[in-house]
Amino acid sequence: MAWDLDALIEKAQRRELLPENTIRELCNKAKELLLSEDNVRHVQAPVTVVGDVHGQFYDVLEIFRIGGQCPDTNYVFLGDYVDRGYYSVETITLLLCLKVRYPDRVTLVRGNHECRAVTQVYGFYNECCEKYKGGLVWSYFTDVFDYLVLAVVISDTILCIHGGLSPSLHTLDQIRVIDRFREIPHDGPMADLVWSDPQQVDGDEISGFTLSPRGAGYIFGEDVTRHFLEINGFGHICRAHQLCMEGYQILFDDMLSTVWSAPNYCYRVGNMASLLEIGPGLERYFNVFAACPDDQRTSDPQGGEVSFKALVQELLMEEDERKSKDFQKSYDSYSQNVALDVQDTGIVTNFRTSKTLSQYFI
């Protein structure tokens, strides 16, 4: 297949899976690009900052509808592209295509889910194995994750990271010297950047850093935040990582904000989501939105009946294209038949493609 990024993007937007060797090629090109990017990437406003999306592909399309298509709008994504949602593969594929196509208009920051350990527990690994019949594609993607940047600074004023601050990091330069090209470690400054949380409004006021209930990273308070901003000459920190029912949260007298971009998270939480739109004068606006309406979440790009004409066309198709169509079929049939063979007798109980399979206690 000739390498045509625009064609790939179009396919990705239709939620068609790209063939395995295309994914490998895409990941290689992404790594080449990202290798030359600093741990801390500098971009200029205007720019739109996007929080966790967690494989909610249709809501990502909604984000582009609301925030503007690439490359018209400049985007910074703050990580957590995969896990939890049903379409992590399609989501990360689309975002990597856009990054490779418009490298100066898309920035991808690493989240705590962009690592091998977490994706094996929270769904991305399983999804890759189901959709690509094996773990190779997962390894291509997780290799790219090792290359994602750790932080973004917008117009020398707004620092963007996935999680939060670290007791080991007082200055931007300390972030710059981290060796990021590796799996996220269990602790240390790189882990803290993707796992930490600011202390919540209804918690007891803390000073400095305390241990996080997540088991990695820290909880940090207002004093630490103020100190970091002053030392580095920043005006604001924007991060993601924490679910916000209203789509965003502003803390510490507007020194820090959380942007959350996965509406009705896990198809269960019923929350709003938002995009942080930063204007040319660094004005900050949270554009709040709800989940993509159900009737726009189509399941089947191939439609129902196959006409004779289509059959003939299929016969005349090139080998590569035919292969990709075949495996598109098996992917669709997986997503449409969530079958439960609870008695292991070969008799399956068919649920309608269910959003609630083991999501509630019932």
Added chain:
Amino acid sequence: MDRDDAVRSTNDDALVCKLSAATTGYLADPFVSVLLKRLPHRVAPIMHRGTYVRTAALDALVARFMGVAAAAGRRSQVVSLGAGSDTRFLLLKEGRRNPGLYVEIDFPQITSKKAMALARGRTTKPLLGDFQVGAGGAEIIAQDYWLLAGDLRNFASEILPRLVRMGLQPSEPTLFLSECVMIYLDPTVSDAIVAAAASEFSAPFFVTYEQILPDDAFGRVMISNLKARNIELPGIFAHPTLHSQVERYMSAGFTVARAIDINEVWDKHISLEEKARLARLEIFDEVEEWVLLSRHYCISWTAKVSDGSGLSQELALRGWLSSD
């Protein structure tokens, strides 16, 4: 899929979560694999933790109930409504901590599968002792364990009289268990069950685990998601809060009642050692969702203890779910 089928399908979900929690190490349960051979899909850590917490809480309440009965020198009886694929009796029997009588009731479609599995399982059959299979393979009747087919909509009119005829003693301490069961019933039916337990028994106890809080964003989405699977929760609107859970028992004639949500169970009643043990099993990155989900599930328990019954009212209430 009709309504009853949809309700029966909830047992499949619970069974998958239970098996996954057991194989991951949250729960020690060698019997659940007799009922389900392999996992059809992955189960998230949040569901493992929730399965662990609900099992721990109900186990503690059942154990406490039996302790109260034993302290008074009385025979204890447990009636598990809509028991589904629950393995509690097997675990108790294996540990020789089972009550005088343990009764499980569910739809015949469910009891027949369970009866077959238990009667033939290499590890389960010995625990039944001498038993008979009845109702065309849908029931097991052993000396201390009855697996019976029935429709809870006929609890007061048919099931309860039958149990009494078979030998359930209304004068002995009896615990009724509803683990995500009454919520599926019309409130008039579930009220009738609670009322029958209160009025027909001298020393009735009742324990319920089910959903609450239908009116916030999470609750509304939950109800709509379940509706997409044809599962309705009529009980959640009748008893939507912890307070109304307590009320449902008190107004039926019980004398003491309490209700707490799963957050409170996790925060106050699971030891630090246990929490540390669970933390070592797998990564848990769902803290906010856990709190939200757990807010929507409650454990409520109640007793009707009259003076002269030999059962301490205070012990019945205070002793449940505390460490003493």
